[in-house]
Amino acid sequence: MDNTKIRFQNVIQRFRIIHNRPQTLRQAFAGLFRNRTYVQEFEALKGISFEVKGGETFGIIGRNGSGKSTILKIAARIFRPTAGRVEINGLTSALIELGAGFDAELTGRENIVLGGALMGLDPSEMEGKVETIIAFAELKEFLDVPVKQYSSGMFARLGFAVATEIDPDILLVDEILAVGDEAFQHKCLERMKKFRDRGKTIVFVSHDLNAIQSHCNRVLLLDHGRVVALGGPQETVARYHELIQQPAPHPAL
Numbered sequence: 001m002d003n004t005k006i007r008f009q010n011v012i013q014r015f016r017i018i019h020n021r022p023q024t025l026r027q028a029f030a031g032l033f034r035n036r037t038y039v040q041e042f043e044a045l046k047g048i049s050f051e052v053k054g055g056e057t058f059g060i061i062g063r064n065g066s067g068k069s070t071i072l073k074i075a076a077r078i079f080r081p082t083a084g085r086v087e088i089n090g091l092t093s094a095l096i097e098l099g100a101g102f103d104a105e106l107t108g109r110e111n112i113v114l115g116g117a118l119m120g121l122d123p124s125e126m127e128g129k130v131e132t133i134i135a136f137a138e139l140k141e142f143l144d145v146p147v148k149q150y151s152s153g154m155f156a157r158l159g160f161a162v163a164t165e166i167d168p169d170i171l172l173v174d175e176i177l178a179v180g181d182e183a184f185q186h187k188c189l190e191r192m193k194k195f196r197d198r199g200k201t202i203v204f205v206s207h208d209l210n211a212i213q214s215h216c217n218r219v220l221l222l223d224h225g226r227v228v229a230l231g232g233p234q235e236t237v238a239r240y241h242e243l244i245q246q247p248a249p250h251p252a253l
Contacts, residue, residue, distance in 0.1 A: 009085040033145075048227060061236070065075055092169070137154075173202065173206075175207065
């Protein structure tokens, strides 16, 4: 039986970047007479292939702009790849951007129920999880406060608590945990470990190489939208250290 939860096959992701600012004196002169827009196509992922098995904690590392977050957003179905094949097998919960999926005008309690509804859970089921979520996020006194009044750390706490309490098959986690304090980061990593021990699949993007080496089974190293290495945490992190001694490429989105 195939236990693959995530499969990327030769995935390419292109973005169109619109430039209105003239690049040359001639363009600036022409712009005096007509509004001119310059469109550039940018390839953030260049034929990416990998698989993540059920029960794995799979790390993704690389310099800023290497394409890490783009991969997570494709896995979370936020982006549709330009080319290639992507398979996601199981209920997926993503913690990628601060405030994503939250309504700023609603309270913490209301957003918990909303978050569950977006994942297809019954509102009454989420109501039963509110106290557990708030206790983990340590936000009891802010439960009925509009989240627009939350700090970035409070957003991260609530987002992680909701994302993990719905008990997904696949958990996608980006650098968002970096905004929390050290104690809460440790708490999140412990919950992720318990997820792994229960056979859940985790994809973890981080610049915290100690956390990557401690918690991941395998690690993917990206650079300039390409796979540089894929293997065990220690050897892949060592390859990353070699890579950062080289000049940085142009950033990916």
